[in-house]
Amino acid sequence: MNKANALLILAFPIVLTIGILLIPVVADYGDHTLAERAAAQVWRWAAGHLLSAAAFGLGALACGVLYVELQQRKAPISAFAVLFSALGAGLYAAGLGIDGIGPLIMQAAGVPASAFFDASGWWVTGTFIVATLLWGIGLIWLVAAITRSELVKDKLGYVVGFGVLLMLGASAIPSGWGLYGVALGCWMIFGTIGFRLVKN
Numbered sequence: 001m002n003k004a005n006a007l008l009i010l011a012f013p014i015v016l017t018i019g020i021l022l023i024p025v026v027a028d029y030g031d032h033t034l035a036e037r038a039a040a041q042v043w044r045w046a047a048g049h050l051l052s053a054a055a056f057g058l059g060a061l062a063c064g065v066l067y068v069e070l071q072q073r074k075a076p077i078s079a080f081a082v083l084f085s086a087l088g089a090g091l092y093a094a095g096l097g098i099d100g101i102g103p104l105i106m107q108a109a110g111v112p113a114s115a116f117f118d119a120s121g122w123w124v125t126g127t128f129i130v131a132t133l134l135w136g137i138g139l140i141w142l143v144a145a146i147t148r149s150e151l152v153k154d155k156l157g158y159v160v161g162f163g164v165l166l167m168l169g170a171s172a173i174p175s176g177w178g179l180y181g182v183a184l185g186c187w188m189i190f191g192t193i194g195f196r197l198v199k200n
């Protein structure tokens with residue numbers, strides 16, 4: 001594999017981790033007062049969400065790169081795996097973008113940010129639920145093909161597999177702490193694969 005493509009795969013967990021570390025932690029997303037306080041840290045809130053959204057754009061590209069790599073290795077893989085991954089990544093990016101900018105627009109208009117969280121509840125939550133479903137289907141499909149191709153094997157295969165479970169499971173936690181699990185899971189999947197390909 002071209003080293004530039006391997007580095008593109010590694011860029012996903014790197015950018016996602018930076019974005020997540022920037023976002024002020026909201027211990028309970030159900031408590032809109034806590035979310036409003038976090039959004040008051042305007043530059044961290046906006047930069048963290050927008051970087052995380054951009055990271056999922058890189059994630060979609062990383063899945064495309066892996067699809068091409070698997071095809072070159074003659075490993076059986078359906079293009080639908082990339083389609084589901086891309087759709088899920090796109091919805092994650094949209095949800096993160098809305099969640100990052102929406103409260104700030106309300107504040108700029110002189111309206112409490114909590115009004116955004118109160119009104120957007122199921123829209124944003126629903127977006128993330130569908131994103132997780134689509135991303136999960138694509139990711140599991142892709143990782144299964146990667147494992148069969150022995151692109152990663154032995155203990156590394158278990159690391160990647162557990163990373164999928166962690167990334168998807170942590171995204172369902174209604175707390176900002178869950179984002180750290182998402183970042184760790186992303187490293188276990190794309191970090192492991194990326195470093196493996198860089199060494200090739």
